[in-house]
Amino acid sequence: MRLKRFFLRYYPPGIILEYEKGGNLRTKSIDLLDLSPQTNPEELVEEIRQSEPLITESRADQVKQLILRLQQKQGQQDHHRFCFFKELKAHILPLTNVAIDKSGSRFITGSYDRTCRVWDTASGTELHTLEGHRNVVYAVAFNNPYGDKIATGSFDKTCKLWCAETGKCFHTFRGHIAEVVCLAFNHQSTLVATGSMDTTAKLWDVETGEEVATLTGHTAEVLSLCFNTVGDQLVTGSFDHTVGIWDIATGRRVRTLIGHRGEIANVQFNWDCSFIVTGSMDKTCKLWEAVSGKCVATMVGHKEEVLDVCFDLSGQLIATASADGTARVYSATTHNCILTLEGHDGEISKVCFSPQGNRVLTASSDKTARLWDVHSGVCLQVLEGHRDEIFSLVFNYEGSKDNTCRIWY
Missing domain, CATH: 2.40.10.500 (Thrombin, subunit H)
Incomplete structure (x- = not known):
């Protein structure tokens, strides 16, 4: 194996190694999820060298400089205000x-x-x-x-x-016999997964267009799904109140996560694939170990259905959106509610973190989106102008029932 070059990944922090093996170019990631501006770069370089044979002594200074760049990015203050x-x-x-x-x-x-x-x-x-x-x-x-x-x-x-x-x-x-309501690419862009009202999920080959597998076992609609970053597992959430973890290579269900008492609204792996978070119509959010399928925490507090849930890119925080008109931010380690985000006048259907993880964006039936500070819970900005409820967003724009999309910079 011969190291060719480095790539930086700012969110979540990491270093991508491009190397040659057997005449082919390959990549591998060094995830630095615990990196902070206070991390000692020399000590971290030594840890990386001990676990990664591609990082030789001659490359140590390069890695240190990359770490310093990541730390500099983390130290930048985000005071950006979005303008319509x-x-x-x-x-x-x-x-x-x-x-x-x-x-x-x-x-x-x-x-x-x-x-x-x-x-x-x-x-x-x-x-x-x-x-x-x-x-x-x-x-x-x-x-x-x-x-x-x-x-x-x-x-x-x-x-x-x-x-x-x-x-x-x-x-x-x-191949589905009912509506397709969710889909996802794997991170390697070789497969597409689809979830359907016919109670199944399917895997499709991107190159050939052929069906790879049909994932059967749910007894009600499959409303959400997510690949892990490695690409060897898929998680599905269903209206049958359960969550399935599937092995991509065989198409078999390896775990069934049972515990929710209502329909599953959304499911998501964290970045390092160690945990899965689920939000449910039973008003709770649950955190599960991906390997064992054990439920490690049930996060409560919402008074109505949890309609959306997500991790930040570091996997340290969880955000929930609810029909009770509030969003909440929980610690993924202590499982405590850190913040309750109050201000919307209608149910919140979608929530997402900024790439840096210091902002949360929410979309509501009150026709507004709101930008929140993760550390203080303060509403930094109300994004107004839609004439009907907003039910879809990403961190650069949001979509609405009023047939329009509004872009904010």
Whole structure:
């Protein structure tokens, strides 16, 4: 093995090694999830050297400089205030979901008008209209970090794979017997997973368009799913109150997480794949060990259904959104509620962390999105202007039932 070059990953902090083995270029990640501005760089370099044979003594100073750059980025203060840039008359019927590529240069919107549209973020101009579905386009995703492919899931029971550059349809994945309501690419961009109202999830080969596996075992609709970063497992959440962990290689369910007393609203792995968080209509959020399937904590406090849940990129914090009109931030280590974010006048359907993890963005039926400080719980900004409820967002823009998408910088 011969080390070729380094790449930096700011969020979550890490160093990517590109190396040559057997004539082929490969990559591996050194995750630095516990890195802080107070970390001693020399000591950390020595720890890395002991566990990673590609980091020889001659490379130690390079690694130290990369660590210092990561620490410098962490030390930068974020006082950014978002300014409204543009409202896009995105579709003739309400939007369903939005997604953004990793660079932030393009985003996509799905709609009840049966199309998905690709947009340039900087100018707000439409790049492509992806047509071909025969019913609502409900789920949309880029194959991040590559960003060269798009997957769309529809109420017409199919999923389509598109070229993000040209808008050409590569494949139509057929096999579900009910609506496709969730989907995801694995991090290696070799597979697409789809979840359906037919109680199954399916795995599809990105290159060939063939079905790889059908994941059966749930007794009600599969409403959420997520690959781990390694790409060897998929987690699914169902209206049958259970969560399934599936082995990608065999298509078998290796764990069933039982404990919720209501439908599962969302599921997510943390970055290092050690834990899974679930939010449920039973008003709780649960934290599970990914390997054993053991429930290590039940986080309570919401008075109504938990509609969304997510980790920050470091895996240290968990955010929840609820029909009670509040969002909460919990510690993933102590499992205590750190903050209750109050201010919305309607249910909160979506929540997400900024890449840095110091901000939370919420979307509500009160027609606003709100930006919150994770450390103080203070509402930093109210993003107004929509004329109907907001039910989808990412950290650069949000989508609304009023058929528009508003971009904020």
